[in-house]
Structure formats: C-alpha cells, structure tokens
Amino acid sequence: MNTPVRPSLPRGLYVLCDDTVRPELPLREKAAGLLAGGARVMQLRMKRTPPREALAAAREVVAACRRAGAVCLVNDRVDLALLSGAHGVHVGDEDLPAEEARALLGPEALVGVTVRGLEEARAARAAGADYVGLGPVFGTTTKQVPAPVLGLEGFAAVVRASPLPVVGIGGVKLENIASLAATGTHGGAVASDALLAEDIAERVRHLAAAFDRGAQGASLVGGDV
Numbered sequence: 080m081n082t083p084v085r086p087s088l089p090r091g092l093y094v095l096c097d098d099t100v101r102p103e104l105p106l107r108e109k110a111a112g113l114l115a116g117g118a119r120v121m122q123l124r125m126k127r128t129p130p131r132e133a134l135a136a137a138r139e140v141v142a143a144c145r146r147a148g149a150v151c152l153v154n155d156r157v158d159l160a161l162l163s164g165a166h167g168v169h170v171g172d173e174d175l176p177a178e179e180a181r182a183l184l185g186p187e188a189l190v191g192v193t194v195r196g197l198e199e200a201r202a203a204r205a206a207g208a209d210y211v212g213l214g215p216v217f218g219t220t221t222k223q224v225p226a227p228v229l230g231l232e233g234f235a236a237v238v239r240a241s242p243l244p245v246v247g248i249g250g251v252k253l254e255n256i257a258s259l260a261a262t263g264t265h266g267g268a269v270a271s272d273a274l275l276a277e278d279i280a281e282r283v284r285h286l287a288a289a290f291d292r293g294a295q296g297a298s299l300v301g302g303d304v
C-alpha cells in the first residue's frame with residue numbers, strides 16, 4: 080500500500096491572492112502576476128466573491144499554480160479546496176476546526192491554522208495542522224485583525240518556541256520582510272504589498288529575494304533578531 084505523500088510547505092515568501100485588495104483586478108490576473116514573479120506558495124483568499132464564481136476562480140487558480148509547480152491553499156473554504164483540487168486549506172477561528180478540515184481533506188492535504196501566540200501554536204499542532212499563520216506582525220489595513228500587533232520581537236519569541244513552522248502575516252512589506260525572515264520564520268505572507276504594485280511579478284521577485292537574504296543572515300547568526 081502506498082503511504083500518502085503530503086507536500087511540504089515551501090520556505091520563504093507566501094503570497095495571498097486576495098479579492099479584497101484591488102478588487103477590480105480579476106483573481107486569475109492576480110494569480111498570473113504572482114506566479115510570473117516565481118511565487119511558490121499561494122493562498123487564495125476570497126471574502127467577497129460569490130460561491131459559484133469562487134469555485135470557478137479556485138479551479139482556475141489551482142490549475143495555474145499546479146502548472147507552475149506552486150502550492151495552492153484555499154482560505155477558509157474546505158469545500159472549495161476539495162472541489163478545486165487545491166493542496167490544502169488555511170483556517171482560522173471563524174472557520175472549520177483544523178481536525179475537521181483534516182478529516183475532510185485527508186492525510187495528503189496541507190492544513191494551516193491562524194494563531195496569536197505560542198499556546199495556540201501548540202494546540203494547532205495537537206489538532207493536526209502543518210503550519211501556523213502568526214500575526215499581525217505589523218499594522219495592516221487589509222483586514223481588521225482582532226488581536227494586538229506582535230512586533231518583531233514578540234513574533235520572534237513565538238517562532239523560536241513554536242512546534243510548527245510559522246508563517247508571519249500582517250503588514251509584511253518589502254521594507255520589513257528581510258527583518259521578518261531574520262527571526263528564523265519559515266515564511267512571510269504578503270497580500271497588499273504585492274497586489275498593489277504596478278508590476279506584481281517584479282514585486283514578488285523582490286519580496287522573495289529580500290526574504291531569502293534575511294533568512295540567510297538568520298542562519299549565519301543563529302536566528303536572533
């Protein structure tokens with residue numbers, strides 16, 4: 080019998096293909112720009128797209144990610160992740176619990192969970208999550224987040240102790256992503272800084288390179304900020 084193979088979450092830049100940022104630009108065009116810039120992991124975040132359109136968009140974006148060799152996760156919607164053949168899902172407090180997402184998607188799916196601190200990261204691990212999204216690291220206008228800004232030091236403290244790979248989110252931009260990476264975090268999630276750029280692909284290239292530079296520094300000095 081074959082053992083199920085779950086993809087690993089690529090390290091580095093994690094992009095959000097988000098319908099709340101620059102809503103006039105179709106998701107498929109956002110995804111095309113993000114992938115042209117070399118995005119290796121993409122979360123499709125649809126908060127304002129009606130269900131049938133969301134399913135069509137998910138199928139299109141997942142197919143584009145698979146052609147490009149990128150991992151595609153659907154935000155919130157386990158049903159859409161299943162129907163579109165996504166690699167997995169990202170869930171938070173207002174979504175299905177991680178255990179139920181895992182039960183529906185199976186052992187080959189990636190499941191990410193939003194956390195606000197270390198205790199929640201430990202609980203996410205116990206619930207079968209593969210990684211945690213930890214934020215908000217910095218202030219953001221993309222979403223009203225019901226939690227205080229962690230700042231780099233607060234974020235780094237959780238990264239050091241987390242039992243799961245951490246993806247930092249919230250206000251991550253070109254000017255701060257290298258410092259974020261220097262905490263030793265597995266990834267940095269970016270929505271507006273990539274999607275509001277005139278040239279999305281070029282911005283993604285710069286963001287990914289800046290993360291990698293910061294991570295390189297972290298590995299040289301042991302990961303402390």
Ligand SMILES: Cc1ncc(COP(=O)(O)OP(=O)(O)O)c(N)n1
Binds near residue numbers: 170191212248268
């Ligand atoms: C990588 C990552 N981390 C956290 C979140 C936030 O998820 P959630 O708390 O479910 O909030 P919404 O994104 O659904 O508004 C995320 N999406 N991605």
Ligand SMILES: Cc1nc(C(=O)O)sc1CCOP(=O)(O)O
Binds near residue numbers: 193213216269
């Ligand atoms: C969707 C989301 N979740 C957050 C959290 O902290 O849970 S912050 C956030 C917004 C991320 O967008 P931007 O890169 O534009 O700040």
Ligand SMILES: [Mg+2]
Binds near residue numbers: 155170171173
């Ligand atoms: Mg959610």
